[in-house]
Structures are given as structure tokens and as C-alpha cells.
Amino acid sequence: MKTIIVTGGAGNIGSFIVDQLVELGHKVVVIDNFYNGKYKNIANHLKNKTIELEPIDIVSEEMVSYVFEKHKPELVCHQASLMIMDSNKFPQRAIDTNIRGTFNIIQASIKYNIKKIVFASSASVYGEPMYLPVDENHPFNNRTLYGATKIAKESLMNAWAYSHNLPFVGFRYFNIYSERQGLGAFYTQVFQKWIHAIYEDKEITIYGDGSQTLDLVHSYDAAKANILALFNDDIKYEYFNIGSGVETKLIELLSIIEKYLGKKAKIRFETSDPHLVKRRCSSIKKAETLLGFKPSIDVEEGTKRYVIHLLEGNINAL
């Protein structure tokens, strides 16, 4: 049994990581300031006392150090971050959380001799793809502040963690969704927006013709990748794409949602924003080969779970 800190553990991906670590019998400490995370994502564990919660802000060096000193973790899984939309709205906060916060986690990990840190980067580092599928050698073509903070995170790991012999693994997540997500992830927010609007017979907006694609992976599978990396001692100082390798057009996703809601959408088409990424398609060969990563929940099944969850009394609880 190991003591493992999960930052952002009340969030969309973090809470699935927490579930899987608890199931494996580890002692889990969740760091989350509930900026975007939800108490209900980890409520069962709190009730059953299977995790400890530290509701601190990772921007505070003192608080991060205090939590590491208190729990003496062996491993760290760092998911806490501001997402794309809030990074645009609150750029200073994005720099503080994503860069300074990450630096605080690295510093504490070095000080307390952590065995490995697994952290969340993003496919945003690649920007608009120059070729498909996007592999880990694709150039950084990013044009967003959020993507810039993810590149800075990777750079801090490559320089500071590496030179202090702190093993790390970084995941460049593509479009990770689940019924536990809050608003904030720009591309996957279509799930909540569309399900709500169609349910309430309101119009939805599609920017462009709906042929833009997402590479959708359920958070359960993204969490699985974290577990594989945390406990594989041979894998360190590596970056992996975490996607499905499958492109889903927005209009295809819409028809899956309509199918499980049993309702047709009223659609308004508007001109698309030229700054938005038009296609996402990952190569996940590296993660498959080195980590044994294999997505288990396809878009059809994941969307069904999402819709059922909302229809079972959670439609207004986002």
C-alpha cells in the first residue's frame, strides 16, 4: 500500500484516478480547492473514510509543503489546473495555477523524495494539427494561453524535475469526458450544453458545418493510463498521447446524444471561429506499446452513460 497525492482529485479525471487507487488499496490524499471540482465526485470516499481531503490551493507554496510534510506521500498524480475557457478569462490565475502551482508540486516532490510524479499536459500543446494522426513528435503549434501553460509545465518537468532526479510521466490528453465533468473544458462542454438544451427543447448552436472532429476518451480510461504509469518503474521521463485514435465529428456525436435522449435537436448553424482546432486525432501507439494502454469505453457507450446519469435526476446538477 502506498500513500499517493492526487491534485485535482475532485475533478473529472482526478476523481476516476481516486476511485481506481482506492480500489487497489492505496492511501489516497486528495488536494483540490473545488474551483471546478465537485464534492459529489468524491463524496462516497469521504463518507467511507477511504481518502483524506486537503482542500488547499496549489498556488500556496506553504500549504503544498504542509500537506506533503503531513502525509509523506510516495507518489504524486498532478491533475489540478485551470481549463481553457477560464484561462482566457483569468489569464493571471492560469499562470499562477498551472505554472506556479506545478512548480510548487515539483519542489515539494523533490524535497520529500517522491518516487514518481505523473502529470496532466494536453493535446493543446500541438495546436491545429500539421498531420494526422498526431504523434508525440508533432511540433508544438499552440496558439492558446492554456496550451502555453501546459508547454511551460512540460518545460519545468524537463528541466527542474529531471535535473533533480525526480522521475515523471506527462500525459497529453485529447478530449476527455465523463458525466463528472464541470464546465470549463472548451471542446467537451458540448456534452452538457447539448444534452441540456435538447432535453429542454431549446436550440443548440453548431459553429461551422459540424464536421469538426474530437478524439474522445472516457475519463475512466484516462485514469487507467495514470495508474499504469504510476506503478511501472521502467517508464519515466516520457510523454504519452492519451486519446482513442478515433475521430468523431460533432454531428456524429449529436446523433448519438439524440438517440439516447430520444429527442431531436433544434440546430442553429453559425460561422465557426477560425482559432478553434478543427480536427483532433491522436496516435496512441506509444501508450499502447509502452504502457499497455487500451481505451475500453467507446463514444457510444460513454455518451449513453452520460445521458442516463443526467436523466437519473442529475439534469440540473451541473
Ligand SMILES: NC(=O)c1ccc[n+]([C@@H]2O[C@H](COP(=O)([O-])OP(=O)(O)OC[C@H]3O[C@@H](n4cnc5c(N)ncnc54)[C@H](O)[C@@H]3O)[C@@H](O)[C@H]2O)c1
Ligand atoms: N478534460 C479534458 O478534455 C482535458 C484535455 C487536456 C488536458 N486536460 C488536463 O487534465 C487535467 C484534469 O482535467 P479535468 O477534465 O479533470 O478538469 P477538472 O476541471 O474537472 O479538474 C481539475 C481540478 O483541479 C482543481 N483545481 C483547479 N485549480 C486548483 C488549485 N489552484 N488548487 C487546487 N486544485 C485546483 C479543480 O477544482 C478541479 O477539481 C487538467 O490538468 C487539464 O488541464 C484535460
